[in-house]
Amino acid sequence: MAITIRDTKPGAPPVQRNVASLVGGYVIAVGCLALFLLVASEFTALTPLVWVAGLVLAAAIGVWIRVADL
Numbered sequence: 001m002a003i004t005i006r007d008t009k010p011g012a013p014p015v016q017r018n019v020a021s022l023v024g025g026y027v028i029a030v031g032c033l034a035l036f037l038l039v040a041s042e043f044t045a046l047t048p049l050v051w052v053a054g055l056v057l058a059a060a061i062g063v064w065i066r067v068a069d070l
Contacts, residue, residue: 021065021066021069022066024065024066024069025062025063025065025066025069026062028061028062028065029058029059029061029062029065030058032057032058032061032062033054033055033057033058036053036054036057036058037050037051037054040053040054
């Protein structure tokens, strides 16, 4: 299933983007969060600060994957 995105330039052809890149970004982010928490739990207690750091890192990597796949 493709998503059609119109470019901001007049007369530019529409860009086809696949939904798989969006889903892939989410899957990678969840995987990164799980790995971060597993590694962090070996070194320290899982405090709310560690969870927030993991969520921020996972979100950044998920967004990176999403944007890089465009």
